[in-house]
Amino acid sequence: xxxxxxxxxxxxxxxxxxxxxxxxxxxxxxxxxxxxxxxxxxxxxxxxxxxxxxxxxxxxxxxxxxxxxxxxxxxxxxxxxxxxxxxxxxxxxxxxxxxxxxxxxxxxxxxxxxxxxxxxxxxxxxxxxxxxxxxxxxxxxxxxxxxxxxxxxxxxxxxxxxxxxxxxxxxxxxxxxxxxxxxxxxxxxxxxxxxxxxxxxxxxxxxxxxxxxxxxxxxxxxxxxxxxxxxxxxxxxxxxxxxxxxxxxxxxxxxxxxxxxx
Numbered sequence: 001x002x003x004x005x006x007x008x009x010x011x012x013x014x015x016x017x018x019x020x021x022x023x024x025x026x027x028x029x030x031x032x033x034x035x036x037x038x039x040x041x042x043x044x045x046x047x048x049x050x051x052x053x054x055x056x057x058x059x060x061x062x063x064x065x066x067x068x069x070x071x072x073x074x075x076x077x078x079x080x081x082x083x084x085x086x087x088x089x090x091x092x093x094x095x096x097x098x099x100x101x102x103x104x105x106x107x108x109x110x111x112x113x114x115x116x117x118x119x120x121x122x123x124x125x126x127x128x129x130x131x132x133x134x135x136x137x138x139x140x141x142x143x144x145x146x147x148x149x150x151x152x153x154x155x156x157x158x159x160x161x162x163x164x165x166x167x168x169x170x171x172x173x174x175x176x177x178x179x180x181x182x183x184x185x186x187x188x189x190x191x192x193x194x195x196x197x198x199x200x201x202x203x204x205x206x207x208x209x210x211x212x213x214x215x216x217x218x219x220x221x222x223x224x225x226x227x228x229x230x231x232x233x234x235x236x237x238x239x240x241x242x243x244x245x246x247x248x249x250x251x252x253x254x255x256x257x258x259x260x261x262x
Contacts, residue, residue: 003089004245006082007053010036010258013087023090029128029178033259036060040258053258054079058242065238068126069189073235075242080252083261096133096204100213103206110244116237118210118219122230124203125193126186128178131163134203139165150208152200155183159203179203191231194224 009026010033013019021027036056043051055077065071094106107117137148138160147156162177180186182193183201193207197220202208210216223230253262 003082003084004247005054005058005079005242006245006247006252007057007079007255007258008082008085008089010053010057011085011261012259017085018087019085020087020090021085023087023093025090025093025095029130036258040255044256049254049256051077052079052081052252052254054081054246056258061238061242065189065235068187069231071189071231071235073239075239078246078248080247080249081255081258081261082247082252094206096129096206097136098206099209100216103209104215110241112237112241114215115219115233116240118216118223119230119233119237120241121207121210122191122193122223122234123189124181124207125189125191127181129181129203130178131176132166134159134179134205135163135166137205138163148205148208150200150212155199155201158183181207191223191227194220194230198224 009021011019013022021030040053040056058075062073062075094103103117104114137151138156139146141148159179162179181203183196185192196202197208197211211220256262
């Protein structure tokens, strides 16, 4: 969703150029880089300069969806790796405070429909978030409500037990506890994410807004009731997203190491 599917997020910083993996949208919650590096090293050992890091990343996403959700789909190959990764470019990523209409607009810029945006949001059935991404909903929501009234009160109490009221110490949140994005089945990629939205247990503003917005609420309810249909749609949406601004042919390169350009 940044420069495209060119494995730019895998690149390490270089002198004077911090890379996008260290942007607040990615760090410290985006993890598993060592898994990609290990897979790439094994591939290079038997089939050098053939499989790009962008393809390895796409295959890993498919395999992960299958392992934790039983969702399988065919992934087209042939992507090549980009040369550029800039921290500031990640400012273009959809934010955790975005409401449904803005999310739809941002996904639309990449050729993804509103329905595909809601479907892909189901990926928040797994993964974690750190306190600064949602703590504003607990203590300083707006001038009328200290706590976001769209939050289930018991869920809010649970979150407060994990994330105390912020101090002015300047902590970036990386040392604070992480919280599962999905309260009920955090290690299973399934449609429980949408059921939890119905229960007002969406962790981020960008999650709960999908139920509260008339643009997307019916889609959330359908996904909550039809898990197998959502899983099929998820696979198709992942394939489509994996084709965004890919580099092919003579564009880009096939990195020998995913963390650095050749």
